[in-house]
Amino acid sequence: MSSTSARRGTRLATDDWTDAALEVLRTQGRAGITINALCDHLGVTRGSFYWHFADLDALKEAVTERWCKDTGQVLEALAVLQQLPPVDRVRAMTMHLLDEGSSSIEVALRDWARTDAKVAEAVAEADRTVFAAVEQALVQIGRSAADARVLAGVLVYAGIGFAHGDHGLPRPTPDEVDRLLTLIT
Amino acid sequence: MSSTSARRGTRLATDDWTDAALEVLRTQGRAGITINALCDHLGVTRGSFYWHFADLDALKEAVTERWCKDTGQVLEALAVLQQLPPVDRVRAMTMHLLDEGSSSIEVALRDWARTDAKVAEAVAEADRTVFAAVEQALVQIGRSAADARVLAGVLVYAGIGFAHGDHGLPRPTPDEVDRLLTLIT
DNA sequence: ACCTGAACACCGTTCAAGT
DNA sequence: ACCTGAACACCGTTCAAGT
Numbered sequence: 258m259s260s261t262s263a264r265r266g267t268r269l270a271t272d273d274w275t276d277a278a279l280e281v282l283r284t285q286g287r288a289g290i291t292i293n294a295l296c297d298h299l300g301v302t303r304g305s306f307y308w309h310f311a312d313l314d315a316l317k318e319a320v321t322e323r324w325c326k327d328t329g330q331v332l333e334a335l336a337v338l339q340q341l342p343p344v345d346r347v348r349a350m351t352m353h354l355l356d357e358g359s360s361s362i363e364v365a366l367r368d369w370a371r372t373d374a375k376v377a378e379a380v381a382e383a384d385r386t387v388f389a390a391v392e393q394a395l396v397q398i399g400r401s402a403a404d405a406r407v408l409a410g411v412l413v414y415a416g417i418g419f420a421h422g423d424h425g426l427p428r429p430t431p432d433e434v435d436r437l438l439t440l441i442t
Numbered sequence: 443m444s445s446t447s448a449r450r451g452t453r454l455a456t457d458d459w460t461d462a463a464l465e466v467l468r469t470q471g472r473a474g475i476t477i478n479a480l481c482d483h484l485g486v487t488r489g490s491f492y493w494h495f496a497d498l499d500a501l502k503e504a505v506t507e508r509w510c511k512d513t514g515q516v517l518e519a520l521a522v523l524q525q526l527p528p529v530d531r532v533r534a535m536t537m538h539l540l541d542e543g544s545s546s547i548e549v550a551l552r553d554w555a556r557t558d559a560k561v562a563e564a565v566a567e568a569d570r571t572v573f574a575a576v577e578q579a580l581v582q583i584g585r586s587a588a589d590a591r592v593l594a595g596v597l598v599y600a601g602i603g604f605a606h607g608d609h610g611l612p613r614p615t616p617d618e619v620d621r622l623l624t625l626i627t
Numbered sequence: 628a629c630c631t632g633a634a635c636a637c638c639g640t641t642c643a644a645g646t
Numbered sequence: 647a648c649c650t651g652a653a654c655a656c657c658g659t660t661c662a663a664g665t
Contacts, residue, residue, distance in 0.1 A: 268628080268629055268630075269629080269630090286556060286557065288557055291656095291657070291658090292657075292658065292659090293656085293657065293658090301629095301630070301631090302630070302631055302632070303631090303632090303657090303658080303659085304629095304630060304631055304632070304660090304661085305629070305630050305631080306658095306659095307658095307659070307660075307661095308628085308629060308630065309629090312658075312659070313658070313659095364556070367606060368553065368556075371471060371549070371553075372471065372473055378610075380610070381610025381611075382610060384610045384611050385610045385611065388611055403618075403621060404621070404625060406618070407614070407618050407621050407622045407625065408622070408625065410600075410611070410612070410614055410618070410622075411596055411597070411600045411622060412596070412600075413603070413611065414599075414600035414601075414603035414604050414611070415595075415596045415597075415599035415600040415603055416599075416603065417602075417603030417604075417606055418598070418599035418600055418601065418602030418603030418604070418605075418606070419599050419602075419603070420603075421552060421602055421603070421606055425563075425565070425566020425567060425569045425570045426566075426569050426570065426573060426595070426598065426599070427595070429592070429595055433588075433591070433592050433595070436588060436589065436592050437592045437593070437595075437596060440589060440592065440593065440626075441625075453647080453648055453649075454648080454649090476637095476638070476639090477638075477639065477640090478637085478638065478639090486648095486649070486650090487649070487650055487651070488638090488639080488640085488650090488651090489641090489642085489648095489649060489650055489651070490648070490649050490650080491639095491640095492639095492640070492641075492642095493647085493648060493649065494648090497639075497640070498639070498640095
């Protein structure tokens, strides 16, 4: 019962709850998020939660907001890639998707998105940003606007599908990614 | 098609519960499946459920089994497409994916798959079957084995992603599907 | 300002008892 | 064989009361 949580003896800030929720999301998925579990993790009782949040929905909102900020930074990092040649840029984005161990958070959020309009809009926004980046790169490579749109669509949808489907399909190897990009660009 | 739905005054069979669960899955998603809701829907009390099933997990299993049977029939129908030229075959599968209103059941099942090993294996099996069909068609079109594998991968992953992402990304038009297939085949 | 602890409603589950 | 209805444990939520 070693509750290795944030500072013991000190009172909690809203961020401590958000941190705990994100960690649980990552390790146990959506189902792991229960108020009792978070309370155990933080060493407080349930009433404490309700001082910081109106209800579980408010927690979701806070977690989502945090995720958006983080994702925004990742996307900014991608913007730096603008200096790279377009093909390398697409490859970098693809690779980022593949080795992202933290995609379990993304899956959990898309899960939430299905029953929560606010989460849905946040996820949609992120999707659109990625789509635009891929589309732009393909145009710069020299594809027609129509081709770029269609190809960016498959790529981004495939990315979403990949995040959801480590079930039965083989995980693409770096070599296969290269081959795909050669075929598509 | 021997599904007699909720006849009042008569006692229930296990299939009545599975039917009800599938309908709720389709209309309300995973969250809608509660024993109380199903009982209301069928006009019985909770104890009745536990005569037919050991617990909610057993219901899941029954629903999954049913879904596998149905999906199996769809795949058999696809096998009939073997007579079509390969390109048309891939187009037919893609179109099937796009206008499938009942993909909400698939999403709900992939949802379950994340916390239930049995559901996961069923979904994985279906994924592999579709993947093999697409790969084979691409080989028959004349692509190399390696190319076919990679392209089938993106297509199937994109299909999975599409089922999950009617959020923010534009829905592909039939014209765009044609364009994609021209680019890829 | 931040938290406790009792209380309540809801849901999954069990079970003795009814037909 | 199939179902009722009471009971219990668990979880989200509220709130008066404590520091």
